Amino acid sequence: MNAIAKAIDALNEAFGRLVAPLVAIIAGIVVYDIALRFFLGRPSDWAFDVTKMLFGVHFMLMAAYGLRHHVHVEVDVLKRLLTRRKQAGIELAGYLIFFVPFIWMLLTYGWAFFERSFSRGETTYGMVAIPVYPVKAALVLTAIMLLLQAFAVVIRALQKLREEEAV
Amino acid sequence: QAQDQWTMTTTWPDNLDLIQIDRHWAELVNKLAGDDVKINFRAGGTLMPGTEVFDATETGSIEAAGDWPGYWAGRSSAFSPLATTTSLFNGVDYLNWINEWGGFELYQKVYGKYNMVYLPYGITNNESGFRGNTPIESIADLEGLRLRLSGRDQGRVLEELGGTQVTLAGGEIYQGIERGVVDGAEFSTPGVDYKAGFSEVADYWSVPGWHQSASVFGVMINQDAWDALSQETQEKLKIAAQATMSWSIAWSERQSTQGTVKFIEDGTEINQLSDEDLEKIQSVTNEMIVKGSCENPMQAEVYHSMISYLQNYSNWRDLSVPYNMSRVTDDLPSLEKIEDCM
């Protein structure tokens, strides 16, 4: 079980490190567009759509990496007062009540959302037609990566429960 | 009899006047068919962003949503001529075409691919044209200008004429003109433009609004929700759409008149493009329409139907000059060329 959790950690670690530099690429594109406007008087006709799309892809695909590194906002004042065993129990309950329905919705409805876009070759409607479905695919991929990372969290919580029992 | 509850929204937020058309229809339906179906109308942006109402209606998350078909042109370019034309149809042309020359059926055919029924219920006539602080007296003046303009087809024509298309959200146009981010901008009809405060920042106004010679608005209805209605109720919804449509033309033309008077009172200088310039725009547009039609058979079908209408109607229309609703018909795009590539 522990090996699975470790493998998931490694996967999301690598994935997050791969995606993170997108933030610099976004900045670069905006700067490039400003420069075009200032020096050539003519903005690019793709920068607006592309920066927006990369932004949407970037923060979503970073979500699982964020979960792995505990960056997502939570209120743990009460939780910290409990025993480790109770903490693990309440963590499992939280994932069951809130995370499971949310991720189920993201996966199923997100997939249908992506599929509608992909099957029709949906594009942006600027001067340049850029396909939209990759961004919608990122939504589904985010759900999958989050589900994996949550699985690792749950494995560890279960182990904590069992360890405490053994003690 | 059980009463259906419908949730309806629109692409327009509360502070944009176009929402009046959606509201007019929803209220009319509630009056005419309130026993069978009750429409709970929510302003745009309150349930979801305006860009998502198409998807939400298609899937049945909501039963209906008001729109301007042009927003969906990224899904199929055929939506573009269903929404507006570049120097082709005027408002009455849309009215004629939708009701008697097969237009209504084409709306069903295009929206039907997305599990929706479409009731066109709003027509506004010619849009204002460009406003800004650079006079545009002829198309020669367009050379090198940066102009806010929406729509891919419209952008193609502008770039052909020497201008540069700039994308600005509606809310950014005022400051865009004021600070010279753009040399000029089109937004909507004179009534809507005046309410947006453009007379405060733009000294010049170039007419006519060739980029959008008339516009259509309507309601997307989820197919399953529509099928669940009795035939009688469906009929009532269509009647409400008809009534809203004729009201909308008169309403919007009156608003445009009032807006124009106010722009003139505020000292806006109006420049009218010459007939030669409009001919040039027409020929560029005609090429653009043929090119676009050859890229998408569905768009070709729509344009084919529209131009066939104009040709057919011209038999009578040309005899009734000068009482012919001002459309000349000797300068249309080539139907043969479109047929060649269909």
Added chain:
Amino acid sequence: MSPEILTLFMFSGLLLGLFMGHPLAFVLGGVAVLGAWLGPGAKTLGIIINNIYGNAMDNYVLVAIPLFILMARFLNDSGVTEKMFETMRLLLANLRGGLALTVVIVSVLLAATTGIVGASIAVMGMIALVPMLKYGYNKHLSAGVIMASGCLGILIPPSIMLILMASYSPVSVGELFAGALVPGLMLGFMYALYVLIICHIKPSYGPLVPAEEQAEISSGKLLKMLVTYVLPPMALILGVLGSLFTGIATATEASAIGVTIAFLLFLIFGDRKLSTCYRTMIEASKTTTMVMLVLVGATAFTGVFSIGGGMDVIHTVVMAMPGGNVGALILMFFLIFILGMFLDWTGIVLLSFPIMLPIIESMGVDMLWFVVMVAVVLQTSFLTPPFGYALFYLKGVAPDGVETLDLYRAVVPFCLLIVLACMLIAFFPVLATGLPSVLLSR
């Protein structure tokens, strides 16, 4: 499920999830899914995806958020903050409470260069708290002034919070930046004044730095430090706010200009290592996903809440307040203050704006004034326990002997100052609306 019961269900679900310590984003999203099921019906589940995609992923205005975060990171890596602090400390050395005053001034300068909260709290916590305690400064004053001034980063423009607020209201980013500038600076001024007054009344709160430390530096050298380390942040302020207020750039473009300048500062003053650069991108990405994922959950929550009729329920409750418009306004600000104890600003803006702005519209209250007021009230949200970023950030770097309870006590006078600032802006709305009307001919 009736709209009233749905309202109760969704908010008690939110509270339950919060206190269970589950990540806020998933609590909001989970409650949205359960609420859609039980309230307006499973067929409305699809609008959750529509809201997540349309409001969060497909939103050009928000592109400025990761860029402002990246800018703050590069500025941090350049080490300019520490040098700036050192310079100001020496400059104010022979003033009672000088160190605390230094914290306020440096934080305000930083606030005008970065758009996030916490950028200066962690740094100040590390470089200022220990010397303050060493020189015998009052523990509560020291911690309080670091936390409160550190939060100004998100009130004084640029600010990712103001960008989000503009995106969810009819006010533009430029207007809101201009509107929040005076209240933000005023709050900084009030903190400074408070430091001076309290150290005057109770000299033991902010003792003088020992004379031998004061003498260690010449005024010529000080002037040079001032030019070297205080001017670069000024360039950043000029580049970002200047380009925005003169209208040559949109907020997103201004944020990219800011990244470029901050990157240059990193090249000039920082360690210039590629590995530092890469770590910066990782850290900026972490903060971005933290902010944006709460937005994802919150937009799912409000979408369902809205289609289930919850907005109408809240509208009725607020309008039933005695005291007319004033009563309703006070209730709304109070609600935001209470929400601020438990939620972060992203969640609060997304939950409150769709509910409150239509009410404000119907009351005929100036929208810009209201949004600025909310921004000022939200300053307390970073300071009030149990959930406050400032508390977390400072606790993370505070030395032994500074306990959580000390931090709770430390924020009290500063929260009162924020309330005082709110009252000033309420009685003199020109504080919020004056600058925008001058700058943007609004």
